[in-house]
Amino acid sequence: MKLRSTLAVSAMALGLAGAASAQQTLIYCSEGSPEGFDPALYTAGTTFDASSHTIYNQLAEFETGTTNVVPGLAESWDVSEDGTQYTFNLRSGVQFHSNDQFTPSREFNADDVIHTFERQNGEGSWEYFNAMSMPDLIESIEKVDDMTVRFNLTRPESAFIANMAMDFASIVSAEYAAAMEEAGTPEMVNQQPIGTGPFTFVDYQTDAVIRYAANENYWQADLPKVDNLIFAITPDASVRLQRLQAGECHVMPYPNPADLEAIRSDDSLKMENQEGLNVGYLAYNTMEAPFDQPEVRKALNMAIDKQAIIDVIFQGEATAAKNPIPPTMWSYNESIEDDAYDPEAAQQMLADAGVEDLSMKIWAMPVQRPYNPNARRMAELIQEDFSEIGVDVEIVSYEWGEYLERSKAEDRDGAVLLGWTGDNGDPDNFLAVLLGCDAVGGSNRAQWCNEEFDALVQEAKTLPSQEERTPLYEEAQQIFKDQAPWATIAHSQVFMPLRSEVEGYVVHPLGGHLFDTVLLSE
Template sequence: MLKHAVIPFLVGASLLASAPFAQAATNLVFCSEGSPAGFDPGQYTTGTDFDASAETMFNRLTQFERGGTAVIPGLATSWDVSADGLTYTFHLRDGVKFHTTPYFKPTREFNADDVLFTFNRMINKDDPFRKAYPTEFPYFTDMGMDTNITKIDKVDDKTVKFTLKDVDAAFIQNMAMSFASIQSAEYAAQLLKEGKAADINQKPVGTGPFVFKSYQKDSNIRYTGNKHYWDPSRVKLDNLIFAINTDASVRVQKLKANECQITLHPRPADVTALKNDPKLQLIEKPGFNLGYIAYNVRHKPFDQLEVRQALDMAVNKQGILNAVYQGAGQLAVNAMPPTQWSYDETIKDAAYNPEKAKELLKAAGVKEGTEITLWAMPVQRPYNPNAKLMAEMLQADWAKIGLKVKIVSYEWGEYIKRTKNGEHDISLIGWTGDNGDPDNWLGTLYSCDAIGGNNYSMWCDPAYDKLIKQAKVVTDRDQRTLLYKQAQQYLKQQVPITPVAHSTVNQPLSAKIEGFKVSPFGRNVFSGVSIEK
C-alpha cells in the first residue's frame, strides 16, 4: 500500500503508460475534462469542481445512494422533522475521523461543531473565518438557504438542530448536495490562527473516502485511499489520480491504451467504436440534463422580449441536434428534462421562422449588422458535447436574421466566473440535476435569488418568483406540480433562455472496473469502485 508516497506523474501522449500503478489493481486513473477552480465545495456549482472535491474528499449529513436519487444517511445516521416542518434534528455518526495530512493533524472526531462551522460560514457574512477569507457560496444562496435557515443549534456533540423560516419541501435532498459538504471546524481554527484561511480552498480536509495529496493545474490531482474511513467497504483503491485533459479524443485514446481506466464525455462520433472494444464497457443512460442558450437581459437589446423571441425562433435546433449531438440526445422545449416530475408536456416551441425573427428585430429597433457576443464553453459537458460547433451554428443562424455574432471563450473556471458576473451577451451553458426536485431547476437556474450564481440570464421576474417560492413551501406534490407547471409556462413566454437539447450520457470505462455507477446528477463517484485483478 502506498499511503503517503509521491508517485511520479508522466505527461503527454504516454501518460502513465509505463508507470506501474496504471495497471495495478489498487490504483485508478480517471481522465477528467477540466481543472477545478478549487477544493472548497461550498464555493462552486459545476460538476468539474464537485468531482474533484465533494465526491472524493467530503461527506454530507445526508447523501444520495450511489447511482440513484434516494436520500440515505451520511454523517447523520438519522433525522427528525417537527410537525410544522420547520425544525430538523440530525443525529450525528460516531467514530468519523477527519483526514490526517502533512498540513493538519486532527485531535478529535467529527462532531456538531463541524456542522455549525460549515453552515454558519455560509449564512453569516460576519463570520470570523469568512471575514478572513471573503468568498461567496452561490449554490447555498441561489436556493435561498442563507435566509431560510434562521438558526442552527448544537444540542450536544452528536445532535444538531436546524430551524427554518419557511417550509422547504426539498430540505433533506438539499443537504445531500455537494455544496453542503462538511468542513472541519478544528482545521478552520488552525488556518485562522495561522493567517491562512484561504488554504481551505487549496489544501482541503474532509471525512470522505479519499485524502488529498497534490494538485497541478491542467495536469493532475492525486488522492490516497482513506484507510480510516467510517465505511471501510467503500474504499477499495490505494491511489486515485485525476489526469486532466480537455480534449475528448485524447481522453478516449488514453482509455484505450489503459493510461486511464475511466473517462467521461466522449464525442458522439467515438461512441460506436467504444461499444465495440472488448477491453472496454460503455454504460449508456438517458441524461437528467439540459443544454441551453442564456440571454443576458441586463444587456441591450436582450432586455426586450421581442428580441429574445426573435433569437429563439431563428435557432435551427434540429440542425444542432444532428451535428452536435449526433443522435445521442433529444430536442428540448422546456426549462428542465421530461424525466423531472412536474414537467409540463403541453409546452411547445415557437416554430423555426427566420423571416418572422427579422420582423421582430426590426420592430424592436435592432439594426441589421448589430454586433453581439456569444460565449461558448471550452469543455465538453454531459449536456453539450461540442459547444464550439454549436456556437458556430448559432453564429450562422443569427447571421441570417442580420446579426453579427462574435464567439468568445475562456478557460472553464474563468468562463463560469465571468458569466456569473454577467459579462456576456449570450452564453451557452447547461445543467445536470442535483437532487431530483423541480426547484433544483426552476429555482436554482432562473430565480431572482440565483442572479450572480446559476442564473446566467440575469432574469428576475416577481410573478415567476412568486410561483416557485409558493411551490417550495408546499409539501403536497400535486399542489407543487400545479404551481411548477404555471412557472414553466410563464418562463417559456418570457424567453430568458432557449432550451436546446437533453443529451444521452455515455460513460466509457475499462472492462476491469467493478462497482462504478453512473450518477443521475452527473457526478463521478469512486467510493466503492475497484479494479478486477
C-alpha cells in the same frame, strides 16, 4: 485483500510518478480542472468530482445510481410537524483526514456542521447557498449536544433533506479552518482539503494531475475498493479516448458523439449510458439592451435550428429542449409548445421590435459537458443561424474557471452557452437555482428576475407534496417560455466509456462521478 490492476501501471505513461504498482490504482481521465477543493464556493461538476464526491461527505447522501436520499454523516433525522425544524442525529466515530500541516484532535461532531453552514451565511462567494435562498430560509442552527444538531427554518422547505445531500453542503472541519486562520493561511482549506470522505487529498499539479489515497479510517466498511485514485486532467475528448484505449486510464467522461460506435466495437472497452437529468441552454443577459425585450429573445430563439444542432453536435443522441427542466423530472409541463424554427418570422419580429444591425457575442465553453459535447461548434451553428436574420455574432471563450466567473457578471456582454445537471432530483434545483431572483449575479446567468415566476417557485418549495407543488411549477414553466430568458437547446444522453476490467462503476443520474465502490478485476 485488494486486487492489483492488470494495467502496467499506466500512471507512468501519464507521467504520474509515485503510483505504486503493488497497489490498485484507478485512473480517471477527467475533462477539466477543478476551480478549487472547497465545494461550497463553486457550482461546476468538474469541481464537485474532484472534491465533494471524493474528499467529503454530507449529512444525507444520494444512493449511488439513484436520487434516493440515505443517511450520511447523520444517522437519522426528525422533522417537526410544521416542517420548520430538522433535527439531525450525527454518526459517531467519524474521523477527519489529516495532512502535513494539521492533525485533528477530535472526531467529527456538531461544531463541524454548524461551521459548515454558518460560514456560508457571511461574506464571500457562496453561490449555491445564496441561489437556494438559504440565508432567508435558515433562521438558526442549534447545537443540541455534541452529536445532535437542529436547523430552525423560517418556513417549510419540502426539499430540505435532499438539499443537505448536495455538494455545497459537504461537511468541513471547523478545527482545521480555525487552525489555518490562526496560521494566517485560510486559503489552505480550499487548496489542501480535509474531509471525512473515502479518499484523502495527496497533491495537485495544476491543470495536469490530482492524486488521492484511500482513507484507511473511512466510516463506511470495506470502502473504498482501490488504494489510489488519480485524476489525469485531459480536456480533449479524442485524447481521453486514446488514453483509455491504450490503458493509460480506466474511466473517461463525455466521449465525442462521433466516437460512440468505435467505443462500442472495441472489445477492451465497455460503455454505460442513461438519459441525463440535464438541460443545455443559451442564456441571454436580460439586463442589457436589446436582450431586455422578450420579443427580441423570442425572435432569436426562433432563428435557432435545434434539430441541426442535435444532428451535428450530439449525433442524434439528445432531444430538443423546450422547458428549463428535463422531461424525466416530475412537474415537467408537456403542454408547452416550443418556439418554431422560423427565420423569416424571427427577422420580422426583430424589425417590429425596432432592432436593426444587431451585433452580439456568444460565449462558448472551453470544456465538454454532458449537456454540450462541443460548445464551440454549437456556437458556430448558432452564429450561422443568426447571420440569416441579419445578426452578427462574435464567438468568445475563456479558461473554464474564468468562463464560469466572468459569465456571472450582471453587465456581461452577449449570451452564454451553459447547462445544468440536476443535483437533487427536485425541480427547484433548476427553476430557483438557475432562474430565481436570489441567483441573479450568480448561477442565474440570464440575470432574469421575474417576480411572478419567482413567487410561484418560492411558494412551491413550502408545499409538502409533489401533487401540490406541480401546478405551480407548470405555471412557472409557462412564464419562462413566454419570457424566454434562455434559448433551451437539448437534453442529452450521458455516456461513460470504461476499460473492461472496471467493476462497480455506476452512472449517477445527478451527474457526479463516484469511485468509492469501483475496483479493477484481474
